[in-house]
Amino acid sequence: MRPYNFTSIEEKWQKIWKKQKGSIPHASPQQPPKYYLLNMFPYPSGSGLHVGHHTGYVASDILARYYRHQGYQVMNPMGFDAFGLPAEQYAIQTGRHPAITTGINIARYREQFDQIGLDFDWDKQIDTSDPAYYKWTQWIFLQLFNAWYNHTTEKAEPIATLIERFTHQGNHTINAACDEDTPLFSAEEWKRFSPSEQQANLLPYRLAYLKYSTVNWCEALGTVLANEEVKNGCSEVGGYPVTRKKMKQWSLRMTAYAGRLLADLNPLDWPLSTKEMQKNWIGRSEGVEITFKVQGSSDQTIKVFTTRPETIFGVCFMVLAPEHPFASFMAAQTANPMLIDYIEKTKNQTDRNRLIEATGCSGVFLDAYVMHPFTGVPLPIWIADYVLPDYGTGAIMGVPAHDNRDYTFAQAFKLPVMAVIESNKPPEAGAYEAQEGIMINSSLLNGLSVPMAFERIIQELTQKGIGNYRVRYKVRDPIFSRQRYWGEPFPIYYKEDGLPYALAEDQLPLVLPAVNNYKPNQFGEPPLSHALDWATPAGYPFELTTMPGWAGSSWYFLRYMDPHNTHALVDKKQAAYWNQVDFYIGGSEHATGHLLYARFWTKVLYDLGHIDIEEPFLKLFHQGMILSFSALAYRIKDKNEFVSFNLKEGYDVVAIHLPTTFVQKNVLDIEAFKNWRPEFAEATFILENGQYLCGSKLEKMSKSKHNVVNPDTVIAQHGADALRLYLMFLGPLEESKPWDLSGIEGTSRFLHKVWRFVEERDWATTADASADTSEDVTKIMHQTIKKVRGAIESCSFNTAISSLMIFFNKLSVQERVEKMVIENFILLLEPFAPYIAAELWERIYNGEHIKTVAFPTWDEAYLMETSYLYPVAINGKLRTKLMFDGDTPDTIIEKEVLANEIIKKWLSGQKVKKVVIVRNKMINMVT
């Protein structure tokens, strides 16, 4: 008998599969049903993959193998989201070109993918940093640049149709998504515009446009970050502080799509939590924009947005964001130092500080009033940093009686409070925010219910021409510029007029130039400023910023359908065949970033007629994280002294993650720790019982926490099959679960047992010798087939594996097993443990390959029960079990149960009121 030498078996099959790839014909060559599986695009990081990363990959591999066994045309591609910050940071430190390090990392990833037996379609591999790929990313950008959004048809259209309209009707009547301050012009004016003026007036309509915006500026990274790249006021990558800064940036007009992005979310088969997250992120609110006249001014007005217009009679003051133009106007008028100071202070504050310091209590009176549109009462205008400049109109009407923030503000500055909805909440208890009750103190609204008043006041405001019903979204247009080198260059150049112009399509790709320095230049311009001749042949300079990391990943699922096409981003026929991604697997951390952007780009490409789908991902699945214990030491703040776990209470300490290898049973190897980093060489320790005890925390595996488990070592020790099996056996795929190395012994043992069982037998002869398969073996085989198929289809891989174990435990006690039975067993095992399955199959079938053999099917007839062992309960408590044939009439069952000794004993003296008999389930007697 050969020993189970998984290392050589796995190496052998890796070689065979590499050669075979593409050469195995599918079960049905003519237009088989397709199945498009997709893993989220990995960024090839320098630290390689850890075991947790493999969870999703192995899961998709199981599905791919399963559906291939079923004759599906399965696409399960893999590629690399190769542009990104870490490679560039590394380039800044070392001067090595990011492409080189990225290439090395990709090769490493590929090796790790191969090792664990992932059957990806490598001929479709994508690399976003490859000019052949980013040519099309740039092409899509041009589509965005050359399109506008028509709110009447709710569709993007080529910019030419907009020009057409401008020529005939100007822009007064166009219902387009555009900048708020877009100037109005007539057809005549348009025609009189110079080409530059026309270009300038088109810009605010483009789906990709330039605008000054307050951005998240990260000094340390030297770039702008998107909202979701900022966590707690720090950059997600590296954790550097982020400040606010006004810069001219490319932005994408995603807000135009907010309504569709929200509405189309509903039918998707996505985790509820992710849908909710996207809904909240898009943040739809219905309300009214109301214009208030400034007292003593003939033309100045202040617009507010409110979702509670019915409370208009409860307005006691106005609050503007300090950034509001009227605030600057008044500051200039009054030269009030407090006001100027407050505006200045807010401007320089980071978002984070603004949140921490602002408790709704700071603000300055502007010394101006607006007039209430119905009562004419003057309302004081204040500025306060609790009003955000970017949401709504950057101004609110203060209704302290029915809004908690306004209430707090009113309290702080002793402003009046006026209730307009009847409630039994006393005025000093805070705002009554519920949207129910009867209107009071509200003139024409008195006596109406809140919803009725809402409708009524909108009518009234609209009629009087001072308010409009509006739907507002919280979501902002994402900024698309990064002041970085390692990204897609914009196919944009600037003429003397300072305006952006698009490169012609046939000029693509615009290849990222070489630079000798990856940092900004002395004027703070992005790294591309170092590139020589970074201009068109006519000498017009190219855009210096590059696209963000999510550009390439917003459409890659389309490119996999037709990865080598040089004429189009995807051939229409290919796109029609593969259609949508049937099953998308990846982490939930992309809920509001990638998953939203990809949906947005899909809709744009759909509107412009390049593809026929409006949603990219039909079904989405988030694999859970693999957690791992990290080790913690406690450093006393501002000292190089560490205090042991149980003594740390009395000190102000900072927990420091250290490599788990330094810790044995919570005891720290102090020498190892001192040698770890120079700054700890002189560290001192406060011990307990002569030892330093570390703390531990179960958390997500990450390099920074030093708690990663490297799959290479696990594979070397137990084999890839055992690791695959273990990762899937741990628990439900979608749940996070802790990594426990001792657990892998179980799956490893199982594979060893399977190996011995198959190897020990001579399948050429035993097949004849025991042609008879016992009834219960047949039955459990069919049960297992049914169970495994169902479990795979519902991604319940842990239960599939346990049923395989149950099946095998049954087989292993049989003296003889028919070849057909073990054949089915190996086939069922194959998606989970492909190496051992291939090897054993080859042994049984002398060289035949398992990959495209049809998956076993079950026959329901074998699962029928002829008799059933009924649990018999009295008042719901199990007392005994009795066997009855399936055709035994209820009356006989009842009689026999009542005659049973044990039941008689329990029933002694009690009258049976009712006997519940549920066929093939249970019997319950009620007394």
Added chain:
RNA sequence: GCGGAUGUGGCGGAAUUGGUAGACGCGCUAGACUUAGGAUCUAGUACCGAAUAAGGUGUGGGGGUUCGAGUCCCUUCAUCCGUACCA
């Protein structure tokens, strides 16, 4: 605050439509084989019941519906994730 998810043995976790709670695996206990075992095999393993008995208790807590609840309803607590002055 708001939104979402999860609570079952020592541990990871099973349990179609409500119908034998704890499958499967880890760990542990005992035994067998062995020079040895961190290899392998056999048996046991929710808890209380001193105990392999009778019996009782048990799916975060409390209540309810039902012949019957881990599963359905109400309520409450804890943990995790996301989000945060969004007017």
